[in-house]
Amino acid sequence: MxxxxxxxxxxxxxxxxxxxxxxxxxxxxxxxxxxxxxxxxxxxxxxxxxxxxxxxxxxxxxxxxxxxxxxxxxxxxxxxxxxxxxxxxxxxxxxxxxxxxxxxxxxxxxxxxxxxxxxxxxxxxxxxxxxxxxxxxxxxxxxxxxxxxxxxxxxxxxxxxxxxxxxxxxxxxxxxxxxxxxxxxxxxxxxxxxxxxxxxxxxxxxxxxxxxxxxxxxxxxxxxxxxxxxxxxxxxxxxxxxxxxxxxxxxxxxxxxxxxxxxxxxxxxxxxxxxxxxxxxxxxxxxxxxxxxxxxxxxxxxxxxxxxxxxxxxxxxxxxxxxxxxxxxxxxxxxxxxxxxxxxxxxxxxxxxxxxxxTSGDGDANVLAGDEAVDRMFGGGGNDTLDGGANNDRLDGQAGADTMTGGTGDDEYGVDDAGDVVVEVSGGGDDTVRSAIDYTLGANLERLILEGGALEGIGNSLANAITGNALANILNGGRGADTMSGGSGNDIYVVDNLGDQVVEGAGEGIDLVQSSATHTLSANVENLRLTGTASTTGTGNALDNGMTGNTAANRLFGLAGIDTIGGGAGNDTLEGGDDDDVLSGDAGDDTLLGQAGNDTLDGGTGNDSMRGGTGDDIYIVDSVGDTITEAGGGGFDTVRSTVSFTLGSGLDTLELVTSQAVDGTGNSLANTITGGAGANVLSGLGGADALIGNSGSDTLDGGTGADTMTGNAGNDTYVVDNAGDAVIEGASGGTDTTRAGISYTLTANVENLVQTGAGNIAGTGNSLANSLTGNSGANALNGADGKDTIDGRAGADTLTGGAGNDVFVFEAEQANGDTVIDFDGNGASAGDSLRFTGYGTAEDGALFIQLNATQWLIVSFGGGIQDTITFANAAAIHASDFVFV
Missing domain, CATH: 2.130.10.10 (YVTN repeat-like/Quinoprotein amine dehydrogenase)
Structure with missing residues (x-):
């Protein structure tokens, strides 16, 4: 040794x-x-x-x-x-x-x-x-x-x-x-x-x-x-x-x-x-x-x-x-x-x-004995026996199952093994255990300090002082009027005695008190959870509290701060207070009162009554029995729904919060409607609305008014009927389509344009490879940059490919009278092409014949269909530039 x-x-x-x-x-x-x-x-x-x-x-x-x-x-x-x-x-x-x-x-x-x-x-x-x-x-x-x-x-x-x-x-x-x-x-x-x-x-x-x-x-x-x-x-x-x-x-x-x-x-x-x-x-x-x-x-x-x-x-x-x-x-x-x-x-x-x-031991089973000096003993490896004697000693057996006896004085023990034994006599000083494992204080030990991990510390029948570390600890004083200090981690305190004290410094983590009795949170403690089955009351403090009831009918009051209050299984009454609170009723028929502030109210299951009060409130709807009371001028309010929902009077915003394909409909106000993860149909109705899709392939229709529509992920469809409508699409946000009944230019990151109605309107692409499709009127379609596919459909359309190798699509009996402004075929560097659909194939006798410098004739079915196309730039067209499909 x-x-x-x-x-x-x-x-x-x-x-x-x-x-x-x-x-x-x-x-x-x-x-x-x-x-x-x-x-x-x-x-x-x-x-x-x-x-x-x-x-x-x-x-x-x-x-x-x-x-x-x-x-x-x-x-x-x-x-x-x-x-x-x-x-x-x-x-x-x-x-x-x-x-x-x-x-x-x-x-x-x-x-x-x-x-x-x-x-x-x-x-x-x-x-x-x-x-x-x-x-x-x-x-x-x-x-x-x-x-x-x-x-x-x-x-x-x-x-x-x-x-x-x-x-x-x-x-x-x-x-x-x-x-x-x-x-x-x-x-x-x-x-x-x-x-x-x-x-x-x-x-x-x-x-x-x-x-x-x-x-x-x-x-x-x-x-x-x-x-x-x-x-x-x-x-x-x-x-x-x-x-x-x-x-x-x-x-x-x-x-x-x-x-x-x-x-x-x-x-x-x-x-x-x-x-x-x-x-x-x-x-x-x-x-x-x-x-x-x-x-x-x-x-x-x-x-x-x-x-x-x-x-x-x-x-x-x-x-x-x-x-x-x-x-x-x-x-x-x-x-x-x-x-x-x-x-x-x-x-x-x-x-x-x-x-x-x-005194430091080695890997053997050391026996270390102190005296009246202040001893600091470290056992090393092995199952050591340490006796500090008199004075305020520090005993740490280190590795192994060690036995430590402090003697008189205010001693300190280091525990790191479930087999460690601490022996302390009654009246032997004010003693402290520093533990690197979950630990319960033995007889005659007053203090416990948790070190090195997310640990649990439990007291004894004395009035203990239990201190956590920088991680998330569980502190339980046991019997006695205990003082519990969690430190900087996100700690849990178990309170079961009116004399228990919870001490938290400012900024020392997000902490939770679990109480089986009516309890008011002390300073710097954020959260309260009522345990047991009694109908009790919980009260917060000036912080942003999180409070949860038990299975009985509880009353929870947030007071000041931005509080999050959950009622549990009973018919609870939840009251937020002065700030921006979150109230969640859970099960039961709950009453939620937001009071002042911008509150969030969620009754949970059951037929809940929700009243936001003043402020910009948020309501969570998941049942047809839920009722929302919102006073006129009561703020800018939002409904989040898991079912198809139409906004009622005084409500401004609707958010669909489900992956199901449900619909959201506004009212006469300028609404903001947001889709969920499913394929949603969002309808603004009256007002200048903001429609926002999510990850599904959504359909966004602002209705009357100058609306803003954002599709996000998914292959979205936008309905544009007002020159003030705005379409916003992010990069890699799917393959998206705008259906416009007015002249329109595709915004960034939108791939397709489909013109609706019968008006003579214009459509313009963007830098992507666009698909532009006209309506039955005389349209002007311009692909702009990118390798575009342009189909004027019926009517005498004017088609411009712009930069890129564009494809012009002509459909039988709809192409007659169309004009192509800037065709460059294989004979030129641009490499545009022509695609004829509905005419049959060349093997069927379909022909593309030049009439003069600018006009070409499409003939099919033995002359049954003859459509004339004008190439304004008198392009030289080669056999490789067109195809019948």
Whole structure:
């Protein structure tokens, strides 16, 4: 099993600055509940301050004391102690942890000094121990340790009464009640680090011992107790990994015996001023100054390979680019740490950081266990077991059927397999499941977030919060007063509790509420569907709503917005409201009221009553029992019918909406009549009508008035009887015919012209290959462009082919007297031809004889039929130019 573990240090909240101006020499102590206290002094004065902070990082109190270079710790009863050595004595202040009041303060009556550190003992008492540097003149300095109860000295002694130059003590209370002291010793240009261990009463457990014999500069020690009972000394070392100065660590047992030679360190160039602390989960964190920034390294004292951060690039606590020095760190609860440091040699800054761990498994069945840090666990493949422990963890088993236990804290689970199991105890925090599959919340889980697909999320008996994703989700809170948020997809909400809340943002999809009770849509929710069998009422909102009833008799009100309302199977009452609404009755004898706006009313099956009100309304007719009431001046109204229909009074437009061959007829108004997919006959009657065909082969007859006729697809027939009639035909819209009783020119995309009546009228083609057919009068037919077929029929017609290889058709006993204006046969480039029908064939004796330069005679049936044709251009006609058929 290969498990990859990495750590990060994440700042919580903002960096804060102590509010008392220029300050230095800060120290900090963290509380088990997450609060902390910071001390610092004011350079140029003889005063220091202690500021307490709540677990939320807010200042809660402040104390002042006449001292410099103070240190701070916490006592067994929870109070905080601040201590500092003056030139004559040691000043002490004990205050409540929340800064509420000073418990006691005063002077410890021994000689003073400098470089003070303090630690509250862990022997069950409220005693504490102070270590400070005392001066004997010249280069003779020593370290004094004083055990204190309140401000009463229990015991005071020098750790080494030699003439050596001992400085800068650091002290830590051990878990078994004893304490360890470390200090630096100056020997000429070289420095050493020494340490000693004592019982709580002061008895020697480990006599002063040289800590490191390597290097010429070993200094500035920081000692911290380990959760295991031992301790670690962090210090500067110039013989560590070849760097000018690096931070090294040595680990010892509670007895003071070395248990790890080099526990770890930082080889970040020129690392100085270490401050070590043991986090609540047992890991060791050391801050230090490096290149003008504050860095930190993380170690595991219990591991054979303790390095948890990159030696070359450790954590950054402060890296703004300003001068940041003199850091101090102290552990808080839940693997958090508070850090202080000096900024630009002026201000003391403080910030709180959370240790976060990311653990990733492999394809095996991994068992991953967290602790008080924020854990992010990813199981990988296999059926994994994940336990986050305390804190707000993120557990994702990934592939496989995984078991995930969050422990305390507001945990988050990733679910992607139907076999995944989430275990959460009652009162274990406000927990969230993020699911990539359909999911139902188990016991004690409060929140569900759907990820990655069009999924269904179901709650439990708690008051759940269920959130969808960007796709179409189904959200069902189950029992309890739930809050459901669908996100940007087209979501469905199931409402069954008066306390249920549906939350939708503007523009977040088209959403549906399914409600078994009377319901009014909340903001930004578009659609409502009534479920169950009760006669209930549904009300919309200001949006464009879609509303549907159930099988009972419902009342549905759209209010504002462009609403679409469907009644269901009962005898429903549907009312649209102010805007352009769509009302559909479905089954039953329904009442539809459009009110204001341009409404669409469809009663569905049954004998329905429809009243559009004001506006340009649309009525759907599918039964002879449907009634339409339209007031005069009530707008421009349309009927859409699946049966043959004639517009009644006050109705303007008719649309046939069926593939059947039904007919549509207008009234005396200027109607618009549109066909369906079948072969329709559209008749405008009076008025200037607009007739529009569809995909069938339609017949369009506008009647009296200047009508506009559009055939669309299909082989359509247009009836033209008014010079103002307009025919509109699209390209590839079928092979279409205009039947004109007046002179007429084919419009674009219409192929055929048939002249009706007996008038002497003209007909002209277009750029297509037209078929032009005259009536019984003397017509003038002109094919214009294209390869046209021109047949004048009866009467003395004048025929012009125009451009293209045209065909002139002459019918027996109808061609006599016809004139062709521009014939060009095979002898010319145009290539026109003549077709004679009804004369018999050449084999039957039919002849085409030239009479003179312009006239030719068609003879058939032994001279029984003789028709004379004139070619105005005296064309040379060859035998290949004509054919008898």
């Amino acid at each position: 290969a498990v990859d573990v990495s750590y990060s240090l994440v700042q919580q909240g903002n960096t804060e600055f102590l509010s008392f101006g220029t300050s230095a020499n800060a120290d900090v102590v963290g509380y088990a509940d997450g609060g902390f206290a910071v001390v610092a002094d004011f350079p140029g004065t003889a005063e220091s301050t202690l500021v307490t902070y709540s677990s939320l990082g807010n200042p809660s109190g402040q104390f002042f004391l006449d001292m410099l270079d103070p240190a701070v710790s916490r006592l067994g009863n929870g109070d905080v102690v601040m201590a500092a050595a003056t030139t004559t004595d040691i000043q002490v202040l004990i205050g409540e942890a929340n800064g509420g009041a000073i418990v006691t303060s005063g002077s410890i009556s021994f000689s003073g000094g400098s470089a003070t550190d303090v630690a509250g003992l862990k022997d069950g008492s409220n005693r504490y121990v102070v270590a400070n540097q005392i001066e004997f003149g010249g280069s003779d300095r020593d370290i004094r340790v004083t055990i204190v109860d309140g401000i009463s000295v229990v015991l005071s002694f020098q750790v080494d009464a030699s003439t050596a130059d001992d400085r800068a003590p650091s002290i830590a209370a051990l878990n078994d009640g004893g304490f360890a002291v470390a200090w630096e010793r100056h020997a000429g240009a070289e420095t050493e680090v020494w340490y000693a261990v004592y019982e709580a009463g002061g008895a020697v457990r480990k006599a002063p011992t040289l800590l490191d014999t390597d290097g010429t500069i070993n200094q500035h020690p920081s000692v911290t107790a380990l959760a295991s009972g031992g301790f670690v000394v962090a210090y500067e070392d110039n013989e560590f990994f070849g760097q000018p100065i690096g931070i090294n660590h040595l680990q010892f047992s509670a007895a003071g015996d070395a248990v790890a030679s080099y526990l770890g360190g930082s080889i970040f160039a020129d690392s100085t001023d270490p401050s070590a602390t043991t986090l609540s989960n047992g890991l060791l964190l050391t801050s230090f100054t490096a290149a003008g920034n504050i860095r930190a390294s993380l170690f595991d004292p219990a591991a054979g390979n303790p390095f948890l951060t990159d030696l070359v690039d450790p954590f950054v606590i402060a890296g703004s680019g300003d001068a940041e020095t003199q850091s101090a760190v102290s552990a808080l609860n839940l693997a958090r740490v508070v850090a202080t440091y000096k900024l630009n040699d002026t201000f003391i800054a403080e910030a709180v950081f959370q240790l976060e761990r990311t």
